[in-house]
Amino acid sequence: MSAPKRKLKVATTSLAGCFGCHMSLLDIDERILKLLELVELDRSPLTDIKHCGPCDLGLVEGGLCNAENVHVLREFRKQCKVLVAVGACAINGGLPAQRNHLDVRECLTSVYRTVPNDPELPLPLDHVHPINDVVRIDYSLPGCPPPADALWQFLTDFIAGRTPSLGHGLIHYD
Amino acid sequence: MTSLETSQTDKPTRRISIDQVSRVEGHGKVTLLLDDEGHVHQARLHIVEFRGFERFIQGRPYWEVPVMVQRLCGICPVSHHLAASKALDVVVGATQLTPTAEKVRRLMHYGQMLQSHALHFFHLSSPDLLFGFDSEVSKRNVVGVVAAYPELATHGVLLRKFGQEVIRLTAGKRVHGTGSIPGGVNKSLTRAERDELLAALPDVLQWAREGVDLVKALHQKNTALYESFGLFRSSLLSLVGPGGRLEFYDGVIRARDADGQVMVDGIEPKNYRQHIEEEVKSWSYMKFPYLTALGPERGWYKVGPLARVQNCDFIHTPLAEAERQAFREAHGGQMVHAPLAYHWTRLIELLHAAEVIGELLRDDDLMGDALVVSGERVGEGVGIIEAPRGTLIHHYKVDSQDLVTMCNLIVSTTHNNQAMNEAIRSVAREYLDGHEPTEGLMNHLEVAIRAFDPCLSCATHAMGRMPLYVEVRDASGAVVGSATKSSR
Numbered sequence: 286m287s288a289p290k291r292k293l294k295v296a297t298t299s300l301a302g303c304f305g306c307h308m309s310l311l312d313i314d315e316r317i318l319k320l321l322e323l324v325e326l327d328r329s330p331l332t333d334i335k336h337c338g339p340c341d342l343g344l345v346e347g348g349l350c351n352a353e354n355v356h357v358l359r360e361f362r363k364q365c366k367v368l369v370a371v372g373a374c375a376i377n378g379g380l381p382a383q384r385n386h387l388d389v390r391e392c393l394t395s396v397y398r399t400v401p402n403d404p405e406l407p408l409p410l411d412h413v414h415p416i417n418d419v420v421r422i423d424y425s426l427p428g429c430p431p432p433a434d435a436l437w438q439f440l441t442d443f444i445a446g447r448t449p450s451l452g453h454g455l456i457h458y459d
Numbered sequence: 460m461t462s463l464e465t466s467q468t469d470k471p472t473r474r475i476s477i478d479q480v481s482r483v484e485g486h487g488k489v490t491l492l493l494d495d496e497g498h499v500h501q502a503r504l505h506i507v508e509f510r511g512f513e514r515f516i517q518g519r520p521y522w523e524v525p526v527m528v529q530r531l532c533g534i535c536p537v538s539h540h541l542a543a544s545k546a547l548d549v550v551v552g553a554t555q556l557t558p559t560a561e562k563v564r565r566l567m568h569y570g571q572m573l574q575s576h577a578l579h580f581f582h583l584s585s586p587d588l589l590f591g592f593d594s595e596v597s598k599r600n601v602v603g604v605v606a607a608y609p610e611l612a613t614h615g616v617l618l619r620k621f622g623q624e625v626i627r628l629t630a631g632k633r634v635h636g637t638g639s640i641p642g643g644v645n646k647s648l649t650r651a652e653r654d655e656l657l658a659a660l661p662d663v664l665q666w667a668r669e670g671v672d673l674v675k676a677l678h679q680k681n682t683a684l685y686e687s688f689g690l691f692r693s694s695l696l697s698l699v700g701p702g703g704r705l706e707f708y709d710g711v712i713r714a715r716d717a718d719g720q721v722m723v724d725g726i727e728p729k730n731y732r733q734h735i736e737e738e739v740k741s742w743s744y745m746k747f748p749y750l751t752a753l754g755p756e757r758g759w760y761k762v763g764p765l766a767r768v769q770n771c772d773f774i775h776t777p778l779a780e781a782e783r784q785a786f787r788e789a790h791g792g793q794m795v796h797a798p799l800a801y802h803w804t805r806l807i808e809l810l811h812a813a814e815v816i817g818e819l820l821r822d823d824d825l826m827g828d829a830l831v832v833s834g835e836r837v838g839e840g841v842g843i844i845e846a847p848r849g850t851l852i853h854h855y856k857v858d859s860q861d862l863v864t865m866c867n868l869i870v871s872t873t874h875n876n877q878a879m880n881e882a883i884r885s886v887a888r889e890y891l892d893g894h895e896p897t898e899g900l901m902n903h904l905e906v907a908i909r910a911f912d913p914c915l916s917c918a919t920h921a922m923g924r925m926p927l928y929v930e931v932r933d934a935s936g937a938v939v940g941s942a943t944k945s946s947r
Contacts, residue, residue, distance in 0.1 A: 301510065303916050304484050305533020305634045311582070312633050314620040318613065321602050331582065332600040333481045333902065350510060353486075380530040383515040392511050403742040405476075405490055405505045430533065430634050459632075 293444055294340040296327040296365060300354040301381050301413060302347025304330070305430040306372040310344075312433035323444050337364040342443060345422075346371045346430075348378040349414040353407035362420040369439070370422045373429040373458070375415065380429075382413040424449060427458050463884040466501035470494045475896055480504075480905055482583040482600070484534050485872075485915025489883060489904050497894060502887040504880050504908060506745035506915055516866040521547055521857045522641060524866075528853070529635055531870070532916050534578065536635050537571035537626055538846035538871075542853040545709070545842030547641035549729075550857050552834025559827030560643035565708050566819045567629035567638060568844070569812045572707055573663075574622025575847035576764075576809040579912045580670065580802060581615025587906045588677050588802065593899025611673070614666040618809070621656075621663045625816060628652045643831035650826060657820045664778070664817070667810040671782050674803045678789070686790075687889075689798040689907035691881040692717040693759065694750070695766035696874065698845050699724075703772030705779075705811060707845040713770055714750060714760060719794040723750070728843040731852055735869065745876050745915075748869060759877035762849025763911060764804035769794060776818070779811035798882045798910035805912070846871045848912050872913045882907040 299307060307330060311317060328337040337343070343365030349355055362368055373379040384392065389411050393400045416422060426435055435455040442449040466472060472492040480487045486508045492501040512531055516524060525543040529536035541564055548556065556564075586599045589608065597603075605612040623633045628648060630636025638644050678685045696714040700706025703713075712726035712734065726734055737746040738755045749758030760766070774780040786795075786803060819825060841854045849871035856865035886907045891900055 299485075299916075301508070303530055303533040303536075305530070305536065308533045308578075308634050311578070311619065312623060314623075315613070315616055317616060318605055318609075321605055326600070326602060330481060330484070332602075333596050333905075335478065335481065351508060353507060380512075380527060381510050384511045387511070387514060392514050393509065395514070396511075397739050399739065399741070401739065401741050401744050403505070405488065405503075405742060406507055406744065409509050429530070433633070459635075 292323065292325040293342060294327050294338070295324045295329075295342045295344065296337045296340045296361060297329040297331075297344040298337075298346065298357055298361060299330060300345065300347030300358060300375070300416070301350035302372065302374045302379070304346070306344075306346035306375075309372075309428075309430035309433050310436050313437045314433075316437055320440060324440075337361055340365045341367065343368045344371050345369065345375050345416055348374040348381060349410060349416060349419060350381055351407040351409045355410075355419055358416055358420055367423045367443070368420065370416050370425040371436075372426065372431055376417075376425050376427060377415045378413045385412045426451075427456060429459060432457070463499060463502045463887060464880070466492045468494060468500045470500075472500055475901075477901055477905060479507075480908055480915075482586075482905070483909055483913050483915060484532070485913070487908070487913065487915045489901075489908070491887060491891065491896070493891075493896070497892070497896075499887045499892045502880075502884045502904075503742055504876075504883055506743045506876075508915070509744045513866040513868055516855075516863050519863050520861050521550060521855065521863055522861070524855065524863060525639055525641070526635070526637055528868075531868075532914055533634050534914060535571060535575050535846050535848070537567055537630065538844055538851050539853070540630070540636065540639050541568055541708070542842045542844045542846075542851050543855075544639040544641060545844065546840040546853045546855050547857075548842070549840030550837055550855065551641045552836055553642040553832045554834055555832070556643055557827065557829040557832060558824040559647050560830055560832075562819055562822060562824050563629050563644045563647055564639055566648075566816060566825065567626055567636075568708050569815045569819070570622045570625025570629065572622075572847050573667075573809055573812040573816065574619045574626065575912075576805050576812070577615055577618035577622060577670075579847070580674075580805060580809070581612065581618070584802060584909050584912075585611075585615070587902070587909065588674075592903050592906050593897070596898060599902070611669075614669065618663060618666050618670070621659055622812075624659075625656060628656065640831065642833045645830060647827055647830060648825045653820055653825060656816070660813070660817050660820065663813050664810075667806070667813045668778065670806045671803075671810055674806045675785070675789075678799075678803060685799045686795075686797045688903075689882040689885045689910065690796060691878070691885050692796050693761050693878055693881065694722065694753075695770055696750075696760045696762055697767040697770045697850055698843060699771050705767060705771040705774045705783075705808075707812075709844070712843070712850070715770055715794075717794060717796065719769070723752075728852075729841045731841060731843065731854075735852075737869070737873075743876070745873055747876050748874050749877075760874065761878040761911075762871055762874040763801060763847075764808050765795065765798075765801045766849065767845060768804040768807055774807075774811055776811050776814035778814055779807055782807045782810060798907055801910040801912070848872055848914050849874050870914070872911070872915060875911050875913065879908055879911050879913060882910070
């Protein structure tokens, strides 16, 4: 018969986002305790694992605003069997992409005059990009942020081996 | 030993880093420069992201702003939602909100204070305090807390849930709601909503008290560590309310020096610019604010719970006031600068927030129907609020077409920039200097940063239009040039 069921490994990250999607994940409230019985967290803002290991599922919040975001996203794509764009910023750049009609150099110099410039600071991209500009994504969960119930529905479907499907009222874009 | 901000040594050094700082909100990293003998020559907390909200807000209609700017931060969106609303109240001439609007906003804000403090303590920081700073990585997180202390973890989750429900019922949504608008609010509470929250309150107060008891017990068990870890002395700054009481929603600016002497007091929010300036350093996108009168070297300060609880003269709710007194007595009435004391004061504030929510829920004004006022339209407004992490300043100019022409934000975490850097330098001196930097030792640096509950996303969005003084340094740290840009 089948081997003992191992816990699914899940990694999460916030790129150029606000952590609101992660907050919405925590907004499943007491169900988080159940979720943690079913999955093992890998790299996530909630753990101190700094690099993503091989995972079954990767949840990516936020778009791409600098070179480091691109690097982290590629690490996630490489390590995660299934990658999900969570929320408006990951799907289309979101509010941070409002800077796309501005020239980033002008933007920086108007603020700092002498722009912070240090090997430790990742280079800003000239435009904020949605994550599917750089890697293939498997699912998107819309919303700013996606409702907690949508995240819960997605995760429970995924964990149970069903094709995730959001029902009535769980897809909205605000 | 030098300040450790910039290496002064000629010896070869190697760089080690924490990339990224975890269990905090946003993107930051720490770098250290060590020589061959393991002595630390430089320690910096870098904020590595730049977004530019203040620039792209320009040209947008002012009424969009409270909803747009809360996307600065998903943990404390209500802070930005309300600080922007308060600034734009001034613009629409709403000098006095209706009692319903003011109380609904207050309820929203105290709900946020409760949920954010609960999240920070129970989900993010408690693993360090419960398991040890150098405990096993795989256990040192909320999953470990759930396994080892299931009741505590559950209460943390439920406390946060209650705060989020307060936000949902006042703002329409738990994250990025729409309840507050320039001049007031767009909804009040129904009786059923009010009763639902009131019914949950006794448990919430009980869990909040248990939280304070836990953090007190942790301090008592290991007093020497809690009083010395990451220690540095600094001034502090916050809003205070009427009579000098602890106040999160509205007040005047007060700052005390490291000995507790009041340096400035009664500063109206609209005059903030005369008192606070910001410095830029080449190695971080986060600026370094300071009190103008004292200059950048001596004028920096800390904000947040540890500043607020010691800056106020009293807390007007009885349970939290008793805890404030206990906190003072435990330290002989002396000013407390130890970063880990942030946790203690944060939980006192959490208890206070629960008490104030109770006060507000028993006030029928919450269910009133006078929601919005307006008056003489003016071109500029400042709104200041005490966000969970400290003082938050929003400042806008709006033209006759109702479009924003200027936006300046100084967010809570930015005020703590120098303080967090001082804390990691203190830890680097005490724990890392001359030692092989293990993962556990490196986590000590993060423990110091976490105490401040930094919200690095907020800080990275901010790009101010404050007067700037910029120094250009060469590789050895010598100043080779400087430039000044004054405010308009």
